Amino acid sequence: MAQLNFGGVLENVVTREEFSLEKAREILKNETVAVIGYGVQGPGQALNLKDNGVKVIVGQRKGTKSWDKALADGWVENETLFEVEAACEKGTLLMNLLSDAGQIQAWETMKKHLTAGKSLYFSHGFGVTFYEKTGIVPPKDVDVFLVAPKGSGTSLRTLFLKGQGLNSSYAVFQNATGKAVEKALALGIAIGSGYLFETTFQKEVYSDLTGERGVLMGAIAGVFEAQYHVLRQRGHSPSEAFNETVEELTQSLMPLVAENGMDWMFANCSTTAQRGALDWKGKFRDATTPVFNELYDDVLSGKEAAIVIEANSKQDYREKLNAELKEIQQSELWQTGMQVRKLRPQTK
Template identity: 75%
Template sequence: MAKLNFGGTEENVVTREEFPLSKAQDVLKDEVVAVIGYGVQGPGQALNQKDNGINVIVGQRKGTKTWDKAISDGFVPGETLFEIEEALEKGTVICYLLSDAAQIALWPTVKKHLTPGKALYFSHGFGITFNEQTGIIPPADVDVFLVAPKGSGTSLRRMFLQGRGLNSSYAIFQDATGKAFERVIALGIAVGSGYLFETDFKKEVYSDLTGERGTLMGCIQGIFAAQYDVLRSKGHSPSESFNETVEELTQSLMPLVAENGMDWMYANCSTTAQRGALDWWKEFRDATKPVFEKLYDSVATGKESQKSIDSNSKPDYREKLDAELAELRDSELWQAGKTVRSLRPENQAVEA
């Protein structure tokens, strides 16, 4: 394990150099990794493990779209694809990758298959941290840990196929076998992590829920909508408003931030742009920080988790979700985006 120093704050990290895939394969050689759920994280994690030579099976309900997707991805019914309970029985590591609401519903079934020495693996700290709301309390004689890739399962898989890794956090909640550390790191490498940084279940879910509602999704959509609306109200065209709000950021500037930091991105823009950005960023920070404080408090007090459980457990959840997503999709902002994306050179037909 290596240590990184961030201005006096040390962090424990594990890289693929010190824990190579060959070591992960050796640690997991006698394990049967059962991926339960084939929705958001399931496909990426299962396929990456499969391609990395890990003995992985998928547990999913027969006759569902996700069952069919698992088959199309190469999992074979009766060999590497099973009904959920059969997969739970066969697995020595249970990768519990269902949605938070589905984890609550299935927990009594999962718990009875957690025999001594098995491992329960999460990619989110939700179920354990908010166990008073979820009822997820593992038996004392199993390992419990998480690997949380810092991105979607789709991104995890795409980056893996490109020969890259997506950074992940890891945490150990319970070490019953004395082997939890090796098991969790091996699984983190096997699912395609770039490097792994240490956290705990509570910090993972607090940061994750804050990030999703904040700069990763909720906040970014909010500021996109605000700037786009202001530009449109001042007479700018949909194309100009979208390009100045979203397209230039995602296609040109954010890759520079990812490459070498915000100052690097600034340095590659005009001096006029630099001056304006330096003058305004603290005003945006000061305006939004109270919102982030309110958001974090809502997460830490369990309000956000309870809202999520209540909403996502309702029988009409999917219909209401689809309606809210349609509101985004059908807005002028994202309809303009659809048109602009179609005009990117890579999406244009090439004449012979």
């Protein structure tokens, strides 16, 4: 475990050089890893584990689109693909990658197969942290830990196939066997993490819910809409408004930030852009800080968790979600985006 300096704060991180794939395989050699849920994170983690030589089976409800996807991905019914309960029974290490709502619904089925010495893995601290709302309280005689890739399962798989990786957090909630930490790290390496940093179940879910509602999705979507609409109201064309709001950010500037940081991106823009960005940065920071504090308070209190659980438990949840997503997709902003993407030069 290496200790690195992050802006003056020392943190313990685990890299692939320190914790090799060979070591991970050795730790997991006697495990049957049952990936429960083949939706968002399931495919990427399951396929990466299989490609890295770990014994993996998949548990998914038959007759669903996710079951069909698992078949298409090469999992074989009654050999490596099973109904959820059968997979829970066969697995020694259960990776609970169902949606937060799905975890609540399947918990009693899963719990009865969590016999002494087994392990329970999550990629999100939601169910355990908000146990009073979810009812998810693991038995005391099983190891409980998480590895949370900082990105989608699709990205995890795509980067893995390129020989790269997503950074992940890890946390141990319960160390019944004394081997929970090494199993968490082994799985983190085997699913294709870039490096692993330590957290807790609570901190993982608090940061994750804040991030998703904030900079990662909610805030950026809202800022996109605000700037695009202002430009359109001031007489700019859809193409100009979209390019100045979304296209330049995603195709030009964010790759520079990812490569070397915000200061490096600023340094590689015009002096006019630099001056304006530096002058306005503080105004946007000060304007949004109260919103982020309000958001974090709602996450900390469990209010956001309650909203999620209530919404996901309704019979018409998927129908309403699709309607909301369709509204975004059909907006002028993202219809313009669809056309702009078609005009990007194609790689020959």
